[in-house]
Amino acid sequence: MNLDTTVCRATNVKFEVDSSNEVIVYTDKGRFNAGHSSLRILERCFTPCSVRNLLEEMVDPDKREASKEILRTLKVLFSSGAIVESEGSGLSSSMFPFGGYAAPFVQTKMLNDVLRKQIYLDAIRDLVKPEDIVIDLGTGSGIMSIAAAKAGAKRVYAIEPSGAFYCAKENFRINHVDGVVCSLKGWSTDVDLPEKGTLLLTDLLGNDPFDLSIWELMSDLKKRAMASSCRLLPEKIELRARLLSVPENVLDQHLISERVLSKWQREYGIDFSGMRERRDSSRGWLEKPLIVDSWEKSADNFLIGSINLRDDPHGFCYRVEIPVSRGCWNGILIYYRAQIGNRWFSTDCPEGSRFSHWYNAIWTIPERARSSDRLSVEYRYLGDGESCVSISSASGGRN
Ligand SMILES: C[S@@+](CC[C@H](N)C(=O)[O-])C[C@H]1O[C@@H](n2cnc3c(N)ncnc32)[C@H](O)[C@@H]1O
Numbered sequence: 001m002n003l004d005t006t007v008c009r010a011t012n013v014k015f016e017v018d019s020s021n022e023v024i025v026y027t028d029k030g031r032f033n034a035g036h037s038s039l040r041i042l043e044r045c046f047t048p049c050s051v052r053n054l055l056e057e058m059v060d061p062d063k064r065e066a067s068k069e070i071l072r073t074l075k076v077l078f079s080s081g082a083i084v085e086s087e088g089s090g091l092s093s094s095m096f097p098f099g100g101y102a103a104p105f106v107q108t109k110m111l112n113d114v115l116r117k118q119i120y121l122d123a124i125r126d127l128v129k130p131e132d133i134v135i136d137l138g139t140g141s142g143i144m145s146i147a148a149a150k151a152g153a154k155r156v157y158a159i160e161p162s163g164a165f166y167c168a169k170e171n172f173r174i175n176h177v178d179g180v181v182c183s184l185k186g187w188s189t190d191v192d193l194p195e196k197g198t199l200l201l202t203d204l205l206g207n208d209p210f211d212l213s214i215w216e217l218m219s220d221l222k223k224r225a226m227a228s229s230c231r232l233l234p235e236k237i238e239l240r241a242r243l244l245s246v247p248e249n250v251l252d253q254h255l256i257s258e259r260v261l262s263k264w265q266r267e268y269g270i271d272f273s274g275m276r277e278r279r280d281s282s283r284g285w286l287e288k289p290l291i292v293d294s295w296e297k298s299a300d301n302f303l304i305g306s307i308n309l310r311d312d313p314h315g316f317c318y319r320v321e322i323p324v325s326r327g328c329w330n331g332i333l334i335y336y337r338a339q340i341g342n343r344w345f346s347t348d349c350p351e352g353s354r355f356s357h358w359y360n361a362i363w364t365i366p367e368r369a370r371s372s373d374r375l376s377v378e379y380r381y382l383g384d385g386e387s388c389v390s391i392s393s394a395s396g397g398r399n
Contacts, residue, residue, distance in 0.1 A: 008048040011102050011163030012094040013082045025082045032080040037073040090167040102163030109357030121147045123341025128153050137202035142168030149177035156181040159188050196227040207359045209237045209336040213385040215313040236339040237307045243298035244331035282391040286359035317380040321394045324373045334361045
């Protein structure tokens, strides 16, 4: 390592911090006590930089001891493999679930979600015009940037913070689009682009449509990096609900009911009723679409609200009343439909992504809802990816 060496953080570093300022760094080479300055250095080396720049930014000539500490730490981080020379490596070698979006498992799941990806790719083919400057927020494997470049975009900016960036870069080269696609490693909120974008693409739609902060991140780029007449993909999101009949054995994993308490009493001879649920509360959890697909669902679905991603992000609260026309239901599936080009992609199953790596949000109805009941479902978006749901009886009855 010398002053001109370009360094960056390795993709599979983990660290622990304790309140006495101990920072323990774990890498492929083992466990290292790296000292308190290591966090600053690791944060800075998230994007590649030369050792010279790093030292200029961090070393203060008036603070000799602090400067020596930075140098010592840099040596430890380099010899432990937490900071590596030049380009970082691609996918993480850490055992799943570590590795985030650089985990091969996550990339495989996303690319195997062919229905969802095809909807995006079709929309990209339809929308991209030859003069388009496309911004791909969270390029991952590079799939959407490659599609945009092949569809004839003038230029594509592919932004990705995780180690997947290096794979995407290689994919651009192999697919002969590296002359059009410009790769930017980092968070979208940190990048500055040399020209205004005309089309903003992203698949940052999570289990709940907002939980990856798609609205805030798109809005940030829209304000800083996009032309006022830009197009967005996706553009609109609808939140919808369907009534569900959740099997009792699944409910027992999420609700501490009388049945569960009696079982524990029998098994352990201990009364756990101190953990009994409030009867008016509704529990939510995430379930695989393939599993939800096997449960009985109401034929009707109900619109909770529509969100235009062009609007500035803001907290909101939608409250709808759902009439129960027939059947007996103990749960609600809250799903979304996203407008991608001129098609709607739905996370409802079976029409939507049964094999998706995303999950469906399920909420319990505290007591079963039967014909002629009315349920009040409230979806509240608090901003920055946080939302909450509550369900109560609108008929003033049992729930
Ligand atoms: C759901 S994946 C989609 C990947 C790819 N576009 C695709 O369609 O398969 C979302 C990607 O966005 C990236 N990401 C998350 N937050 C980001 C941000 N603020 N700026 C840039 N990328 C981000 C993640 O690292 C991840 O690779």
